[in-house]
Amino acid sequence: MKVLIVGGGGREHAIAACMKKSRRVEELYCVPGNGGIAQLAQCDPSIGAMDFDKIVAYAREKAVDLVFVAPDDPLAGGLVDVLKEAGFRVFGPDRRAAVLEGSKSFSKDLMKKYHIPTAAYEVFDDPEKALAYLETAKFPIVLKADGLALGKGVLICPSLEEARAGVKEIMQEKRFGSAGSVLVVEEYLTGREVSVLAFVDGRTVKTMTSAQDHKRARDNDEGLNTGGMGCFSPSPFYTPEVDEFCRKAIYQPTVDAMAAEGRKFQGVIFFGLMLTEDGPKVLEYNARFGDPETQVVLCRMENDIMDVLDACIDGTLDQVELKFEDNAAVCVVLASQGYPEAYEKGFEIRGLENFEAKEGYYCFHAGSRIREDGRMVTNGGRVLGVTAKGATLQEARTRAYEAAQWVSFDNKYMRHDIGRAIDEA
Ligand code: AMP
Ligand code: GLY
Secondary structure, three states: OEEEEEEOOHHHHHHHHHHHOOOOOOEEEEEEOOOOHHHOOEEOOOOOOOOHHHHHHHHHHHOOOEEEEOOHHHHHHOHHHHHHHOOOOEEOOOHHHHHHHHOHHHHHHHHHHOOOOEOOEEEEOOHHHHHHHHOOOOOOEEEEEOOOOOOOOEEEEOOHHHHHHHHHHHHHOOOOHHHHOOEEEEEOOOOEEEEEEEEEEOOOEEEOOOEEEOOEEEHHHEEEEOOOOEEEEOOOOOOHHHHHHHHHHHHHHHHHHHHHOOOOOEEEEEEEEEEEOOEEEEEEEEOOOOOOHHHHHHHHEOOOHHHHHHHHHHOOHHHOOOOEOOOEEEEEEEEEOOOOOOOOOOOEOEOHHHHOOOOOEEEEEOOEEEOOOOOEEEOOOEEEEEEEEEOOHHHHHHHHHHHOOOOEOOOEEOOOOOOHHHHHO
16 A cells, blocks of 8 residues: 655654554655654655645655545644545545534533533633633633644633633634634643543544643643643553443543534544543543654554554444553653744754664654755754653653663753653552
């Protein structure tokens, strides 16, 4: 098979690495790709994930057999529909199904209608009404821009004053653009967060191993929210009892609800869960693989990924048994100093050869590119996702932090406490 991946981050590198292992994949392509992906796949950095016409033309030129759409924006924008209309076989939800992530008010209303456990909430399209509601609300409270906002459209407000400022920021100053025209105001939940990714064929849902990411920029969960500074899998807090509850109350009901709404979901659903004292609740849905969750999950999957993708597309997932290695993985993100705000790019990355032929160690590229002189240089806020497997989470963590020292670039920074929560389990 010839396969085209749309996207260009650490998640896509991990997907490409997994596909590269498949006996069935002959040629791999990726747009825009990045410096690391370019070592596994033919990339075209001039084609962005939102350049739908160019992607269709590229897929035609390369005569690909399957297109895998990984990021949220093209999914919400309907790239899957466009590619299907052009006659391609595609993995990923269509526009009507991707709204599960693309609109938080849609997903909240869906959960309410189908009795799927989630935080209590209200939806507003008028800032005055939102402000009036806040006057009598309980704090802390959570404000969420309705639409996609690079994972940054959520504000946790400890007091009325901060919530008022938040409404202004999201709805009036439009900090997240049109994503903030509608606002979800949500009850603040406490507990352990867990991410569960699942393959879905429209009817059947099969979960992968659990994971947990670290969104804040600095140690001890301080600093700004980021796209993710690290991740570990499995989560020791995701017990068989929690799993059983979620299967019955969350996973299957979500897939059934989407089908009942005429929005059959085929692809990956990422269930962002909070394990509260009153049981697991859904914090958010994503209509795709997570980043950096994918980096610690797919490297532990034993199935040939192409078989699983085919089953999702063909509606035969009930016949697939997903198998994961009985071990653990930890991913430590190496970022550029200043991320998630201003940072410099273009620094040479040294030491990548240390990962060659090292079983159980991976260096997934999130923001890199190959410079004209052939050197690999930094090209983003998050640069690399250094990942290691181990028999236990502790061993995986020790190895990931060792491997994080194998590479260097100017302004490199990382968190030092990825997976520390493991010690409390
Ligand atoms: P989301 O993009 O919806 O996952 O939100 C980003 C992060 O905000 C989550 O990973 C949580 O850490 C936090 N968060 C979202 N909703 C809530 C909530 N209702 N209560 C507490 N924290 C939340
Ligand atoms: N790691 C969270 C996400 O992919 O949205």
